[in-house]
Amino acid sequence: MRMRNKPWAQDFLIQHPKAVLDPKSYKGHWKDHHQKLILEIGSGKGQYIFDLAKAHPEHRFIALEKDKNVSATALKKPDVLHLDNLVWINNGAELIHEWFTEGELDEIHLNFSDPWPKKHHEKRRLTSKTFMPGFFKLLNQEGLIKFKTDNQKLFEYTILQMQEYALEMIFFSVNYIHDPKEDDAYTEYEMKFNALNQPIYRAIWRKK
Ligand SMILES: C[S@@+](CC[C@H](N)C(=O)[O-])C[C@H]1O[C@@H](n2cnc3c(N)ncnc32)[C@H](O)[C@@H]1O
Numbered sequence: 263m264r265m266r267n268k269p270w271a272q273d274f275l276i277q278h279p280k281a282v283l284d285p286k287s288y289k290g291h292w293k294d295h296h297q298k299l300i301l302e303i304g305s306g307k308g309q310y311i312f313d314l315a316k317a318h319p320e321h322r323f324i325a326l327e328k329d330k331n332v333s334a335t336a337l338k339k340p341d342v343l344h345l346d347n348l349v350w351i352n353n354g355a356e357l358i359h360e361w362f363t364e365g366e367l368d369e370i371h372l373n374f375s376d377p378w379p380k381k382h383h384e385k386r387r388l389t390s391k392t393f394m395p396g397f398f399k400l401l402n403q404e405g406l407i408k409f410k411t412d413n414q415k416l417f418e419y420t421i422l423q424m425q426e427y428a429l430e431m432i433f434f435s436v437n438y439i440h441d442p443k444e445d446d447a448y449t450e451y452e453m454k455f456n457a458l459n460q461p462i463y464r465a466i467w468r469k470k
Pocket residue numbers: 263264303304305306307326327328329332353354355356373374375376449450451452
């Protein structure tokens with residue numbers, strides 16, 4: 263998600279009560295008294311994770327978004343201040359191993375991740391070998407990876423990548439727009455594609 267530079271974004275994020283400025287200091291302690299720890303990577307404007315956090319006060323949600331302008335736009339939404347079980351990290355997934363211990367996460371959600379279609383950009387894809395071994399380590403036993411995209415090629419690529427890890431696929435849909443939705447929320451991108459009646463692909467894997 264690209265957004266015009268917002269000169270106020272940096273200061274706004276530094277002062278925002280939901281923004282975690284030093285994620286390292288929470289390493290091993292994120293879950294607190296909650297049942298599950300759920301991380302969304304590439305949260306965009308945050309609608310998805312805000313809605314899930316509202317629906318599940320028993321779990322703790324962490325939004326990770328690398329773009330400061332996008333993060334600031336998300337945190338401008340007033341309802342975020344009432345979500346006691348949600349925090350926001352404005353940073354890139356490249357550093358994730360510094361913030362979580364192995365097995366600390368119950369779920370990782372990847373929604374409409376940037377597809378980076380050119381072969382020489384493959385290593386930037388969130389489901390590539392750059393990121394996946396680290397994500398896999400941070401998931402606990404029976405941890406879940408939930409993935410949604412409008413991009414058929416990225417979906418196919420991701421299905422193949424996931425076979426490299428001890429993961430079993432427990433959900434698969436190439437027509438998710440028309441499937442019944444269980445324990446899910448819409449992202450901003452998803453709403454846009456739904457309005458255009460474009461296909462949405464979804465899969466969920468569980469650690470074996
Ligand atoms: C296409 S947008 C999708 C946003 C949102 N998930 C949705 O579905 O509406 C992808 C988002 O992922 C963020 N992103 C891409 N690579 C990232 C990374 N390595 N770490 C954190 N965020 C990343 C981008 O800045 C962008 O906001």
